[in-house]
Every structure is written in C-alpha cells, then in structure tokens.
Amino acid sequence: MMDAKPPVLCIVGPTATGKSDLGILVAKAVHGEVLSADSMQVYRGMDIGTAKLSKAEMEGVPHHLLDLVYPDVPFSVAEWTAEADEVIGRLHREGKLPIVVGGTGLYIRAVTEDLDFAEQPGxxxxxxxxxxxxxxxxxxxxxxxxxxxxxxxxxxxxxxxxxxxxxxxxxxxxxxxxxxxTYDWTLQGGRYHTALFGLTMPREALYERINLRVDKMVESGLYDEVKRLLERGYNEQNTSMQAIGYKEMVRAVHGEMALEQAIEDIKQATRRFAKRQLSWFRRDKRIEWITLDASGNLTNVDKMRILQVAEALSAGIVQTNLE
Structure with a gap:
C-alpha cells in the first residue's frame, strides 16, 4: 500500500543506457512530465555535449530543470533541489506524475532523501x-x-x-x-514516496553505445558549440566547462590537442564516468535494476513492470487530489 507521501518515479543509471527514451515512454503512458536530474543540463548553451533532447525528441512531453543558468553561474545541489521541489509540487497539484530522469547521483539522492544543506558553524x-x-x-x-x-x-x-x-x-x-x-549512505526516506528503476546493460555493449554517442556529438557540432562558448567569454575556469566533452574540446579549440585525440579522450572519460555512476547507484538498495539487451532494448516484461508501477503512482496522485 502506498504511503501518504506524494509519489515520484525515478529512472537512473549510467550514461547512454536510454533513460531519456524510457522517461518519455512512461510520461506518455501515465500523463506525466519529466524532470532532468543532470548537473550539466542546467546550463544554457551547453546542449550537444550534455546530450539534451531536442524539442522533437521530447515527443511533446514537457521537460523541466533544463537551461536554468548561464555557464559561468555556480549552481548547487541545494538550488537544484529547491527548483525540483517547486516543479514536483505543481505537477502533483495538476494530477501529473513527476518522472525524475538522470545520472547525477546526488540530485537523485536529494529527491529520495531529505539531505541537509545547512552550513556548519565556522x-x-x-x-x-x-x-x-x-x-x-x-x-x-x-x-x-x-x-x-x-x-x-x-x-x-x-x-x-x-x-x-x-x-x-x-x-x-x-x-x-x-x-x-563522510558521505552517509544510510537510507532514511524523504518527503516523497519514490520508486526507483535503474537501467544497466553488458559492459562492452554500454561502452560501444558511449563511443557511438560521442561520435554523434562530434558530428552534430560539439567542436563548434565549445568554440561559441569560448567566444562568449566562458572558459575552463568555469565549473560547467570542466564537464566531460567540454574540457577536452576546449584543448582542441585552443590547438593544444588534436581533434582526434580529444575525441578519444572524451570516450575514455565517459566510459570511466559510467563506471562511477554505476558504482554510486549500486549502493542504493531501493533501486530495481533492469538489464537491457546488447542493443539497449527492454523486454516486454520489464516494460510492463515499469508501467504498472508508474500507473500505481499516478493513481495515487489522482486519489489524493480527489480527497
């Protein structure tokens, strides 16, 4: 039986596992909307290297928490949490299921737990x-x-x-x-009733998908995107420009590294990042893991399981609003 807390569905896992596509599928099925839990997608003008979906790729599903600040503006997890809480509250009032999708572990943690962002004395x-x-x-x-x-x-x-x-x-x-x-992994539960699904797949298949994704980013104009950001005055001193894909391409734009080497470095850094993401999420025992096949596809059984959970959560919102 669902508790009285307002429900949120989370779709997590390493990069390139198809989380965004699944989020859209679920949102369309249960009249939900998507919140991005990606610490780099909050930056405006950083689209290709952060794998932001285009309007067409969103398939009519509203996406939130994108393009919140300019690349030279510091943005904390506390600020993201405040933005997320506001969107989640509004969606609940509208009878819509919030679907939090992303691979930034601390953002997911901020939704599933009541993290304390208070400053310590001194x-x-x-x-x-x-x-x-x-x-x-x-x-x-x-x-x-x-x-x-x-x-x-x-x-x-x-x-x-x-x-x-x-x-x-x-x-x-x-x-x-x-x-x-000092990070406390004790699970206390937070202000929402959360259901979490994690996407994973065989390592070699995941690494191949990562490599192909990087190639697609380069073909879509990652070099030119980074060049434009540098021309606007952003630089490697900005936290945003330290993101994978940007810091390597900055060196290529500056002529400090061959483009081919930058591309290989991005692929390697992304593969390592995916491994760290998986290690982070594996610690959360609440996550129900879904293993995709080598092509990145869900089985019908897994798809039905996720949709059943989403429908139950969505029904809980409707019931609460009726009361």
Missing amino acids: LLAIREKWQAYALEHGPERLHEELKQRDSVTAQRLHPNDVRRVIRALEVGEATGKPMSS
Whole structure:
C-alpha cells in the first residue's frame, strides 16, 4: 500500500543506457512530465555535449530543470533541489506524475532523501581562507593541498574546478574527516514516496553505445558549440566547462590537442564516468535494476513492470487530489 507521501518515479543509471527514451515512454503512458536530474543540463548553451533532447525528441512531453543558468553561474545541489521541489509540487497539484530522469547521483539522492544543506558553524571563515590561498598560490597548489588531505576526492576533481576543491577542503577541515569518508549512505526516506528503476546493460555493449554517442556529438557540432562558448567569454575556469566533452574540446579549440585525440579522450572519460555512476547507484538498495539487451532494448516484461508501477503512482496522485 502506498504511503501518504506524494509519489515520484525515478529512472537512473549510467550514461547512454536510454533513460531519456524510457522517461518519455512512461510520461506518455501515465500523463506525466519529466524532470532532468543532470548537473550539466542546467546550463544554457551547453546542449550537444550534455546530450539534451531536442524539442522533437521530447515527443511533446514537457521537460523541466533544463537551461536554468548561464555557464559561468555556480549552481548547487541545494538550488537544484529547491527548483525540483517547486516543479514536483505543481505537477502533483495538476494530477501529473513527476518522472525524475538522470545520472547525477546526488540530485537523485536529494529527491529520495531529505539531505541537509545547512552550513556548519565556522564554514565561511574556512572557505574564505582557502579562497585567499587560491588567489595567492593558484589552482594547482590548492589542488595539491587537497591531494595531501583527501587523495580520493582530489582524484575526481580537476585542479581548475576551484569551487569544488575549496568545498572539499572546507568540509574536511570543518569535520576533521576527508569528504570522501563522510558521505552517509544510510537510507532514511524523504518527503516523497519514490520508486526507483535503474537501467544497466553488458559492459562492452554500454561502452560501444558511449563511443557511438560521442561520435554523434562530434558530428552534430560539439567542436563548434565549445568554440561559441569560448567566444562568449566562458572558459575552463568555469565549473560547467570542466564537464566531460567540454574540457577536452576546449584543448582542441585552443590547438593544444588534436581533434582526434580529444575525441578519444572524451570516450575514455565517459566510459570511466559510467563506471562511477554505476558504482554510486549500486549502493542504493531501493533501486530495481533492469538489464537491457546488447542493443539497449527492454523486454516486454520489464516494460510492463515499469508501467504498472508508474500507473500505481499516478493513481495515487489522482486519489489524493480527489480527497
């Protein structure tokens, strides 16, 4: 029996598994709408490299939480959560099922759990100290400081991603523990009744889909998209431009790397990213995993299972509104 919390369906998993297509299929079946849970699709003008759907590809299904800010504007998970809550609340009032689709684990976590975004006492002073250090010594030295304190987090952050490097340093200093060891995976449940489906597929097939997707991005004009962003004044100092596909192509545009090498680097980085995504989501035992075949197709049994859950959630919204 469904609890009294308003329902949300989540479709998660690594990149290139067809989450977007499934989200559209479900939305059309149950009169739902899609919320993007992708930390890079919030940026305007970054379309090809983030695999944003075109209007035609959305097939008439409204999509939310896209193009929220310009690429030089910092955007936090707390801000995304506030935007998501507003959209979800409105959809519930309209009798529509919110379908959260994406591979940014912390965004999904923010929907399924009540994460605490409150600042700890003294955090501002620590942040200002490291901001001053970065200005005096530069991003490389700042990153080296993080590497000495938290090598795991340093490994996944680029030295030019100064904002997140400082965040990792301040969390470590405030808590006395490295950021990589402080994440709490205890599942408490949040403000929504959530059902989660995860898409996966054989690794070699997934990697081939990733390679083909990158090739398609390049054919669609990724190089020119990055060039336009650079011409507008955005650069590798912006967190957005550190996204996979953009940081490599920036080097190609600047002539620091051959285009062919940039493409290969994007493919490799995306494959590694998919592996990290899968590791993250595997920790959440609430996710019901659906294994696609080598061509990325769902079985009819799996498709019916997902639609049955979606219909039950949608029926719960209707019942609540009737009351």
